[in-house]
Amino acid sequence: ASLTRLENLFAHLNRNITDEWLKHLQGLNSLNEITLATTGITDQGLQYFVGLENLAKLDLVNCKITDVGLKYLYNMKTLRNLNLIQTKVTPGGITALQQALPNCQIKSDFAKK
Numbered sequence: 001a002s003l004t005r006l007e008n009l010f011a012h013l014n015r016n017i018t019d020e021w022l023k024h025l026q027g028l029n030s031l032n033e034i035t036l037a038t039t040g041i042t043d044q045g046l047q048y049f050v051g052l053e054n055l056a057k058l059d060l061v062n063c064k065i066t067d068v069g070l071k072y073l074y075n076m077k078t079l080r081n082l083n084l085i086q087t088k089v090t091p092g093g094i095t096a097l098q099q100a101l102p103n104c105q106i107k108s109d110f111a112k113k
Helices: 019-025 043-049 067-073 091-100
Strands: 008-010 014-018 033-035 057-059 081-083 105-107
Touching: 014 019, 019 043, 043 067, 067 091, 091 105
Parallel strands: 008 033, 033 057, 057 081, 081 105
Antiparallel strands: none
16 A cells, blocks of 8 residues: 555654654655654654655644754745754754744743743
């Protein structure tokens, strides 16, 4: 069976979901929403989101993401909602990402209430 029409992926609360696992997302261009909160995803895994041309919502709460990994997201212009709460990103990293993605609502530990 083919997953090429998969639109939503919810694989949260599973530390066995790692960067290596994300390679399987390549080519799944129908993906609109991905929730990977509290998984083993790190900065290196973010490169596998590049090319998912319909991805609008990405939840990476409580993943090992830093400012280094955010660079992979800079050109994801379809992204409209990004959750980075409980990650290791800094206010500077969030500011730079927000400038790159002005149409994206970014939630972080530093977001203005």
